[in-house]
Amino acid sequence: MRDEAQAVIIGGGVAGCSIAYHLTQMGWRDIVLVERGTLTGGSTHRAAGLIGQLRGTYNLTRMIMNSVELYGRLLQETGIDPDWRQVGSLRLASSTLRMEEIRRLVSQAKAFGLDVELLTPREAIELCPIIGDHDLVGAAWIPRDGRTNPIDTTRASRNTTWWGSGSSPRMMNAPLTVAGNRSNLARTETGSLTPPPVTSPAPTTAGTPAAPA
Numbered sequence: 382m383r384d385e386a387q388a389v390i391i392g393g394g395v396a397g398c399s400i401a402y403h404l405t406q407m408g409w410r411d412i413v414l415v416e417r418g419t420l421t422g423g424s425t426h427r428a429a430g431l432i433g434q435l436r437g438t439y440n441l442t443r444m445i446m447n448s449v450e451l452y453g454r455l456l457q458e459t460g461i462d463p464d465w466r467q468v469g470s471l472r473l474a475s476s477t478l479r480m481e482e483i484r485r486l487v488s489q490a491k492a493f494g495l496d497v498e499l500l501t502p503r504e505a506i507e508l509c510p511i512i513g514d515h516d517l518v519g520a521a522w523i524p525r526d527g528r529t530n531p532i533d534t535t536r537a538s539r540n541t542t543w544w545g546s547g548s549s550p551r552m553m554n555a556p557l558t559v560a561g562n563r564s565n566l567a568r569t570e571t572g573s574l575t576p577p578p579v580t581s582p583a584p585t586t587a588g589t590p591a592a593p594a
């Protein structure tokens with residue numbers, strides 16, 4: 382294993398593989414993905430895979446809008462089917478206060494370019510008849526939302542055919558420790574990597590990368 386890398390990514394969950402994909406798209410060619418367990422073995426493994434674009438901030442909304450575009454072409458790009466189903470979603474309000482919040486989110490999201498509309502209770506029930514109308518004040522309909530299989534989506538983003546240039550991220554199967562976020566030396570049980578601009582999506586399940594389980 383070479384002991385240098387342009388970027389070291391800690392964690393082979395959906396976030397780590399997505400970062401590897403996007404860095405590669407930006408022309409980064411020497412990436413190491415370090416995973417202490419198995420690819421997708423963290424919280425990615427447990428996710429339902431619901432993809433909802435109606436968010437409270439511009440950055441989150443745009444990021445998930447980009448994900449939706451990406452999921453639509455993953456099968457074609459990678460040969461792995463992420464089981465992306467663009468069935469749309471409903472955000473329901475059962476109080477006037479909640480409806481007020483949805484109204485605010487919707488007008489904000491429309492300004493961000495999201496395809497979303499407000500529905501009356503009757504319109505929501507027409508779209509999804511199993512909803513009871515008891516306490517239903519209104520809803521938002523997001524037609525381009527959907528669900529995906531988180532494991533296959535992650536596997537697809539790790540798939541070597543995706544990397545275009547013929548160079549794929551190197552995988553290291555080991556816990557990785559760094560001495561703080563900007564450390565220039567990352568250690569695993571099988572050696573050291575330097576200089577690593579460490580990108581770490583891992584702490585969602587791992588605490589800090591400096592303290593692997």
Ligand SMILES: Cc1cc2nc3c(=O)[nH]c(=O)nc-3n(C[C@H](O)[C@H](O)[C@H](O)COP(=O)(O)OP(=O)(O)OC[C@H]3O[C@@H](n4cnc5c(N)ncnc54)[C@H](O)[C@@H]3O)c2cc1C
Nearest residue numbers: 392394395396417423424425428429430431556557587593
């Ligand atoms: C029950 C449940 C349902 C969910 N449903 C949804 C949903 O419907 N929609 C949605 O968008 N989100 C959902 N989520 C949230 C979603 O699962 C997470 O946001 C997402 O999986 C986080 O991905 P990640 O790559 O950041 O983390 P993880 O998938 O946890 O990946 C982190 C990886 O890093 C590795 N790692 C950690 N430390 C080290 C180290 N020191 N060295 C080497 N490797 C290390 C771990 O082994 C792990 O594999 C759900 C979560 C749960 C638990």
